[in-house]
Amino acid sequence: DAGVIQSPRHEVTEMGQEVTLRCKPISGHDYLFWYRQTMMRGLELLIYFNNNVPIDDSGMPEDRFSAKMPNASFSTLKIQPSEPRDSAVYFCASSLDVAGGSEQFFGPGTRLTVL
């Protein structure tokens, strides 16, 4: 397996534009997570899915952020409209459903810069 795949790897956009980040989890994994990483706030969990269903989106900063998982092999994180403070590295991760927790495999991340 190629591991978790994210695209694009880098995104530079202007304030007010819509941004869509994409993730393909490892085949067979039941959980998918979206994280945001900044120097100030560290690694923050935004939302996670179990079997394509959103379980906890309490980490989503505000209504400008939305995430979908239409099938087991694809998820998107959308920011509309984007703002400079959204600049960060966004990681997608996936894991198996193992009682008591299991390793999360991270994608390479998308570095987002909002000008």
Add this chain to the structure above:
Amino acid sequence: GENVEQHPSTLSVQEGDSAVIKCTYSDSASNYFPWYKQELGKRPQLIIDIRSNVGEKKDQRIAVTLNKTAKHFSLHITETQPEDSAVYFCAASRPNNNDMRFGAGTRLTVKP
């Protein structure tokens, strides 16, 4: 929800010395405690993990200890090498929801 605190935020050691990073968690129901290493510009990767039914686990130069009563766990790296330089994150996860919360990270620098 779970709150994970990690100390120190930065740690500098001489090559060959040991390094210890400590974390505390708030939710007594948490039972899975992984440690991730993130090199500059790379993704976090698991280096070791421990579950609540185990007090200590070792993998070559890396060991993790867990004190469930005190709700803290620690990462120990012995005989440090320059390639150990990275940011290390602890995390805690509750059962049945895979909701993992990360500590703020420790930037470890190993000086040759």
